[in-house]
Amino acid sequence: MTLWQIIIGASIAVLALKLxxxxxxxxxxQKPTPARIADLLTVALLAALIAVxxxxxxxxxxxxxxxxxxxxxxxxxxxxxxxxxxVIVAALVAAGVRALA
Amino acid sequence: MTSAGTKATSPVDPDEQRQQRLAVREGxxxxxxxxxxxxxxxxxxxxxxxxxxxxxxxxxxxxxxxSQFALIGVLAAGGAAAGPAAIASAALLGVRNGIYxxxxxxxxxxxxxxxxxxxWITIDExxxxxxxxxxxxxxxxxxxxTGLAVFIGWNITTLxxxxxxxxxxxxxxxxxxxxxxxxxxxxxxxxxxxxxxxxVAIAAxxxxxxxxxxxxxxxxVLVAALVAVVVGVFNWWGAPAASGAASTHTRAxx
Numbered sequence: 237m238t239l240w241q242i243i244i245g246a247s248i249a250v251l252a253l254k255l256x257x258x259x260x261x262x263x264x265x266q267k268p269t270p271a272r273i274a275d276l277l278t279v280a281l282l283a284a285l286i287a288v289x290x291x292x293x294x295x296x297x298x299x300x301x302x303x304x305x306x307x308x309x310x311x312x313x314x315x316x317x318x319x320x321x322x323v324i325v326a327a328l329v330a331a332g333v334r335a336l337a
Numbered sequence: 338m339t340s341a342g343t344k345a346t347s348p349v350d351p352d353e354q355r356q357q358r359l360a361v362r363e364g365x366x367x368x369x370x371x372x373x374x375x376x377x378x379x380x381x382x383x384x385x386x387x388x389x390x391x392x393x394x395x396x397x398x399x400x401x402x403x404s405q406f407a408l409i410g411v412l413a414a415g416g417a418a419a420g421p422a423a424i425a426s427a428a429l430l431g432v433r434n435g436i437y438x439x440x441x442x443x444x445x446x447x448x449x450x451x452x453x454x455x456x457w458i459t460i461d462e463x464x465x466x467x468x469x470x471x472x473x474x475x476x477x478x479x480x481x482x483t484g485l486a487v488f489i490g491w492n493i494t495t496l497x498x499x500x501x502x503x504x505x506x507x508x509x510x511x512x513x514x515x516x517x518x519x520x521x522x523x524x525x526x527x528x529x530x531x532x533x534x535x536x537v538a539i540a541a542x543x544x545x546x547x548x549x550x551x552x553x554x555x556x557x558v559l560v561a562a563l564v565a566v567v568v569g570v571f572n573w574w575g576a577p578a579a580s581g582a583a584s585t586h587t588r589a590x591x
Contacts, residue, residue: 237420239412243391246408246424247398250431254401255456257438258445265439273569275528276537277562278433281426282525283538284545284561285407289518292549294414305515306522313526320373326519327377330512 301333353472360470360479367462368486371402375491377516378405379498384508385413389499396495400488401460403524404431406517407558415554422555429562437464444476458484461524533574540564 237245265271290306291297309326317325375396382392387409395405404427411423438459444467445455458481467480502508529535541561548557568574 237417239387239391239417242412242417242420242423243387243395243408244398245420246404246427247395249424249428250399250401250404250434251457253428253431253435254438254459255453257435257459258442258452258456260435260439262439262443265436269570269572271436272572272575273566274432274436276534276565276569277429278565279525279528279534279537280541280562280565281407281430281558282403282521282528283541284558285403285410285426285430286518286521286525287542287545287561288414288549288554288558289406289410289514289521291546292414292554295550295554297546297549301512302515302518305512306518309515309519309522310526313523318370319520319523320370322523323374323377323516323519327512327516330515331510332512334510334512 301330301337304333305330353474356471356475357478360466360475361482363469364466364479364482365486367466367483368490371462371487372490372494374402374516374520375494376498376501377513377520378402378409379495379500380502380505380508380513381406381413381517382409383499383502384513385409386416387412389496389503392499393492393496396492399427400457400491401431401434402491402520404428406520410517411555411558419553419555422553422559426555426558429559434459437461440464441467441480444473444480446477455480455484458488460484460487462487531576533568536574537565537568540568
């Protein structure tokens with residue numbers, strides 16, 4: 237696959253899923269199992285992406301400046317710091333650790 | 338150009354007018370805050386090997402932060418060979434937008450073009466702001482203002498980030514890779530209110546990290562998603578008769 241094919245395919249898939257929601261009758265949300273799986277799917281994907289983005293280096297696992305940055309981010313979210321502030325602080329922590337190393 | 342399709346209503350009481358102003362303000366504020374980290378998407382996308390056109394195309398058409406970061410994250414690690422896994426990651430993470438659409442459809446109302454436009458901007462932020470408003474009309478205003486504010490801001494900052502990213506060179510020196518991980522933490526955090534979600538998150542992290550050296554990039558994330566399906570089907574660690582209509586729209590807003 238070329239990069240463009242991947243980008244277009246993924247973009248259309250995500251857009252189609254958004255539009256599909258408008259075609260689904262609200263009664264679907266009343267069924268507990270599909271709603272529960274959908275909720276947990278998002279949780280699992282986000283958690284898995286955090287692990288990979290924090291520790292992954294291609295196919296290797298590494299512990300580097302991203303780890304303290306993500307720990308600081310989690311702490312700041314726990315005390316309800318605004319989203320954008322946390323993202324910037326996390327970048328600064330990682331940049332700082334790398335500059336010192 | 339606030340609320341497309343709102344009809345001129347009968348005399349509006351001052352309280353309602355105040356709530357409408359609040360909905361507009363909240364939408365614009367959330368839009369600005371969200372747009373700010375579009376810069377990091379743009380820069381990371383260029384660093385992952387995409388050009389400026391490809392980067393902007395994603396922000397315009399896909400327009401869903403989590404899916405966008407997931408896509409370029411997999412491409413950065415695995416290149417075009419990881420394409421199918423990259424598409425699957427982005428799409429699965431986009432499933433939640435479809436769930437939001439079920440909720441926001443009654444707010445938006447009927448009409449093909451209106452629904453098409455609404456569907457396009459149905460994301461965490463527009464859904465969260467809309468559902469937080471007290472009346473049907475303020476919900477509609479909140480939805481459109483937030484969605485449009487994020488759409489415009491996100492696409493401008495994506496472009497800025499892509500241009501900066503080109504100039505920056507090594508984005509790791511600026512901690513932008515950590516910023517992406519932190520953004521995922523921010524999306525996850527408000528969803529960890531129940532034991533079941535926390536258990537799934539921990540299990541998914543362990544599975545993804547453990548499988549990273551074994552499978553090609555992108556696949557570990559997809560395998561980790563199976564954790565959610567298994568736990569969801571058997572409802573392990575779940576409340577016995579929990580309503581399925583639990584809050585799917587939570588999101589750390591600004």
